[in-house]
Amino acid sequence: MAQEVRGVIAKAKGEPVTVETIVIPDPGPGEAVVKIQACGVCHTDLHYREGGINDEFPFLLGHEAAGLVESVGPDVTDVAPGDYVILNWRAVCGTCRSCQKGKSQYCFNTHNATQKMTLTDGTELSAALGIGAFCEKTLVAAGQCTKVNPEAKPEVAGLLGCGVMAGIGAAINTGEVGRGDSVAVFGCGGVGDGAIEGARVAGASTIIAVDLDDQKLEWAKQFGATHTINAGKEDAVEKIREYTGGNGADVVIEAIGLPQVYEQAFYARDLAGTVVLVGVPNPEMKIELPFIDVFGRGGALKSSWYGDCLPSRDFPMLIDLYLQGRLNLDGFVSETISLDDVEAAFHKMEEGGVLRSVVVL
Ligand SMILES: [Zn+2]
Numbered sequence: 001m002a003q004e005v006r007g008v009i010a011k012a013k014g015e016p017v018t019v020e021t022i023v024i025p026d027p028g029p030g031e032a033v034v035k036i037q038a039c040g041v042c043h044t045d046l047h048y049r050e051g052g053i054n055d056e057f058p059f060l061l062g063h064e065a066a067g068l069v070e071s072v073g074p075d076v077t078d079v080a081p082g083d084y085v086i087l088n089w090r091a092v093c094g095t096c097r098s099c100q101k102g103k104s105q106y107c108f109n110t111h112n113a114t115q116k117m118t119l120t121d122g123t124e125l126s127a128a129l130g131i132g133a134f135c136e137k138t139l140v141a142a143g144q145c146t147k148v149n150p151e152a153k154p155e156v157a158g159l160l161g162c163g164v165m166a167g168i169g170a171a172i173n174t175g176e177v178g179r180g181d182s183v184a185v186f187g188c189g190g191v192g193d194g195a196i197e198g199a200r201v202a203g204a205s206t207i208i209a210v211d212l213d214d215q216k217l218e219w220a221k222q223f224g225a226t227h228t229i230n231a232g233k234e235d236a237v238e239k240i241r242e243y244t245g246g247n248g249a250d251v252v253i254e255a256i257g258l259p260q261v262y263e264q265a266f267y268a269r270d271l272a273g274t275v276v277l278v279g280v281p282n283p284e285m286k287i288e289l290p291f292i293d294v295f296g297r298g299g300a301l302k303s304s305w306y307g308d309c310l311p312s313r314d315f316p317m318l319i320d321l322y323l324q325g326r327l328n329l330d331g332f333v334s335e336t337i338s339l340d341d342v343e344a345a346f347h348k349m350e351e352g353g354v355l356r357s358v359v360v361l
């Protein structure tokens with residue numbers, strides 16, 4: 001029988017979010033209902049509220065979540081009620097041309113639940129990134145549930161569901177950072193600090209954090225930054241060259257998504273180095289670079305979607321590293337809040353005072 005629970009809704013562009021009663025259908029074939037235990041507040045939720053993603057209001061926000069599977073559809077065998085899971089937005093299809101090539105991390109046909117969650121008047125909701133986890137329970141595709149070791153606290157585990165995974169993966173999967181590499185990261189929010197953490201775990205020996213906010217640069221040190229640059233006060237490209245023997249970094253990660261920052265990232269890397277774009281640009285932005293430099297500097301210009309992660313491979317591995325004390329995930333949790341505090345958390349995010357506010361249910 002359908003259930004009624006509380007969830008955070010963005011009703012119209014730019015309007016403050018509200019907590020409403022949400023109707024969750026029973027899981028159909030291929031679906032699961034998950035009881036949410038924690039969900040981080042990500043910039044993407046704010047972008048949805050501002051109409052920056054699409055116009056399919058109302059949105060059920062929240063997508064960086066961990067919880068317990070409550071019930072599954074008739075044909076679901078991968079997860080069962082009681083399983084502790086992180087929700088992902090890359091439930092791979094297994095049959096598209098990328099999956100068939102064995103590169104499921106690029107799957108072009110990922111799954112979400114087929115049924116819709118609704119308001120009590122029947123209005124259908126668009127779940128943020130097909131998840132919608134600022135909610136006591138949510139309906140997802142069973143493939144969006146990735147089982148991990150239940151010893152990891154939900155407020156920490158959930159963060160791997162989006163931003164922190166995007167950052168770690170940008171370094172480990174896309175940038176292929178290796179032992180002894182030099183890495184520079186532009187932008188030290190949740191994604192950028194994830195990239196710093198990923199670079200540290202991968203064995204980078206020089207990790208340079210770049211931001212405009214001294215507080216954020218302090219946080220970056222906790223995750224493993226060996227050098228910091230305030231790009232408002234210093235020339236970031238020049239300083240990165242200085243910290244890397246005059247050469248530039250082997251891997252430069254752009255975690256902001258601005259053309260002027262990308263250009264700095266492009267010139268801050270060593271010859272034959274790699275630039276990874278994990279920050280998300282808006283549709284109006286354009287970049288202009290001397291074409292001869294694109295050719296002449298060699299190397300690779302890559303984009304990283306969700307850290308090129310494969311949830312079934314990466315989530316359990318990263319949770320194991322966390323439980324062994326080898327991955328700092330605790331440092332990302334600035335505060336834990338309730339469902340009623342999401343709007344206030346958006347304001348704190350805009351002011352830059354937090355890394356992650358995490359709703360705990
Ligand atoms: Zn696929």
Ligand SMILES: [Zn+2]
Nearest residue numbers: 042044162163
């Ligand atoms: Zn996110």
